[in-house]
Amino acid sequence: MKPAIVFGTRPEIIKLVPVIRAFKDRDVDPLLIHTGQHYDYEMSRVFLEELELDGIDYHLEVGSGTQAEQTGTAMIKIEKVLLDERPDVVIVQGDTNTVLAGAIASVKLKIPVAHVEAGLRSFDRTMPEEINRILADHASEILFAPTDEAKKNLEREGIREGVYVVGNTIVDAVLQNAELAGKKSDVLERFGLKPKEYLLITAHRAENTDSRENLERLVEILENLPMKAVYPIHPRTKKRLEEFGLLEMVGGIGNLIVTKPLGYLDFLRLEKNAFAVMTDSGGIQEETIILGVPCLTLRYNTERPETVKAGGNVLVGLERERVLKYLRRLMEDRKFYESMSKAPNPFGDGKSGKRIVEILLDLYKRGELNVRSSRFI
Numbered sequence: 001m002k003p004a005i006v007f008g009t010r011p012e013i014i015k016l017v018p019v020i021r022a023f024k025d026r027d028v029d030p031l032l033i034h035t036g037q038h039y040d041y042e043m044s045r046v047f048l049e050e051l052e053l054d055g056i057d058y059h060l061e062v063g064s065g066t067q068a069e070q071t072g073t074a075m076i077k078i079e080k081v082l083l084d085e086r087p088d089v090v091i092v093q094g095d096t097n098t099v100l101a102g103a104i105a106s107v108k109l110k111i112p113v114a115h116v117e118a119g120l121r122s123f124d125r126t127m128p129e130e131i132n133r134i135l136a137d138h139a140s141e142i143l144f145a146p147t148d149e150a151k152k153n154l155e156r157e158g159i160r161e162g163v164y165v166v167g168n169t170i171v172d173a174v175l176q177n178a179e180l181a182g183k184k185s186d187v188l189e190r191f192g193l194k195p196k197e198y199l200l201i202t203a204h205r206a207e208n209t210d211s212r213e214n215l216e217r218l219v220e221i222l223e224n225l226p227m228k229a230v231y232p233i234h235p236r237t238k239k240r241l242e243e244f245g246l247l248e249m250v251g252g253i254g255n256l257i258v259t260k261p262l263g264y265l266d267f268l269r270l271e272k273n274a275f276a277v278m279t280d281s282g283g284i285q286e287e288t289i290i291l292g293v294p295c296l297t298l299r300y301n302t303e304r305p306e307t308v309k310a311g312g313n314v315l316v317g318l319e320r321e322r323v324l325k326y327l328r329r330l331m332e333d334r335k336f337y338e339s340m341s342k343a344p345n346p347f348g349d350g351k352s353g354k355r356i357v358e359i360l361l362d363l364y365k366r367g368e369l370n371v372r373s374s375r376f377i
């Protein structure tokens with residue numbers, strides 16, 4: 001079988017490495033296509049190096065742009081590669097513009113798409129990611145849903161064929177790298193941090209960072225934290241903070257360590273040892289419940305409701321008082337802290353990559369890896 005894997009951003013690299021490793025374990029060498037949606041060293045190459053992902057076959061250098069520019073450029077460049085290479089299946093992961101571009105380019109060439117992390121829904125169609133998720137799922141032939149809840153979302157939209165609940169490859173990634181992070185990363189020592197005595201913060205979601213009002217609310221939260229905190233700034237957020245004249249203010253907050261984005265081993269070690277994490281990231285909502293660290297999500301909805309139901313994640317939005325209320329409760333109420341830390345991981349056993357590869361190899365062997373004319377028969 002000749003699979004192609006299309007990816008372009010930080011979380012896609014992290015979550016697809018377990019699939020690539022599982023293919024290699026079965027002596028299949030997938031074609032690797034990096035769109036270049038993320039291109040800074042800290043957003044891309046550092047992960048390729050740390051996760052030992054060499055042998056990228058195509059670097060498409062799509063870069064940044066408006067939604068349509070980025071998606072359109074990626075689609076045009078991916079199509080050229082697919083026409084030359086004619087893989088048996090194209091694998092995409094998640095909800096980025098790279099995913100949408102890969103899925104549309106592929107299905108229109110009648111190459112079946114396998115969507116890893118299918119069926120997630122925030123039910124907020126103002127998010128670019130929600131549009132990408134819905135369209136990618138409907139363009140896909142094989143849908144690897146991480147949970148039963150994701151499967152149900154697909155059923156609600158009439159997608160019942162080709163759906164496999166396999167867990168989330170983020171569990172594979174965390175299990176494969178947490179121990180290594182403990183051994184190799186010196187991030188706590190570098191920043192002078194003690195385990196469970198600091199918060200870890202990330203924020204990059206367009207709805208939080210693209211409006212001055214929301215970014216100011218984020219900054220207000222950062223100014224009022226009751227504990228030391230580390231804040232690796234995503235390039236989108238850095239750009240907006242600069243644009244709105246807020247970057248210096250953030251840099252000057254006393255108990256906040258502001259840093260560029262970190263490599264995976266540093267980030268995992270920081271995450272594992274944090275008192276709590278505040279984030280609007282999807283992947284970090286997943287990792288915190290796997291690592292047993294309380295998560296406060298700086299959003300009003302989530303496509304990972306399993307984490308909230310399990311008790312490991314609270315949606316606090318950008319409400320300063322609500323954020324501080326939960327932080328105080330975590331600091332003062334031992335039972336509450338324990339209950340959040342011990343919330344069960346809903347994302348599987350860390351064998352998702354292997355499961356995905358076995359399913360694809362089996363479909364291929366049976367001659368069932370095709371674009372069907374209808375899902376409804």
Ligand code: UD1
Pocket residue numbers: 009010011037038039040043064065070095096097098128129204206235236237239282
């Ligand atoms: C994208 C995904 C988002 C995902 C995130 C992971 C979409 C619509 N969004 O958001 O779902 O959670 O990646 O981190 O696909 N930039 C740089 N250097 C880089 C990359 C980006 O400076 O290496 C800056 C550019 O100014 C760019 C901005 O960040 O315009 C946003 O980048 P973009 O790839 O459009 O979206 P993300 O916010 O990274």
Ligand code: UDP
Pocket residue numbers: 010011014202204232260261262263264265267268280281282283284287
């Ligand atoms: N991450 C990282 N360094 C950082 C911030 C995040 O390695 O400075 C990792 C994090 O561990 C997780 C992934 O990046 O696996 C999440 O990516 P991001 O928040 O950019 O995207 P999302 O998951 O929201 O799509």
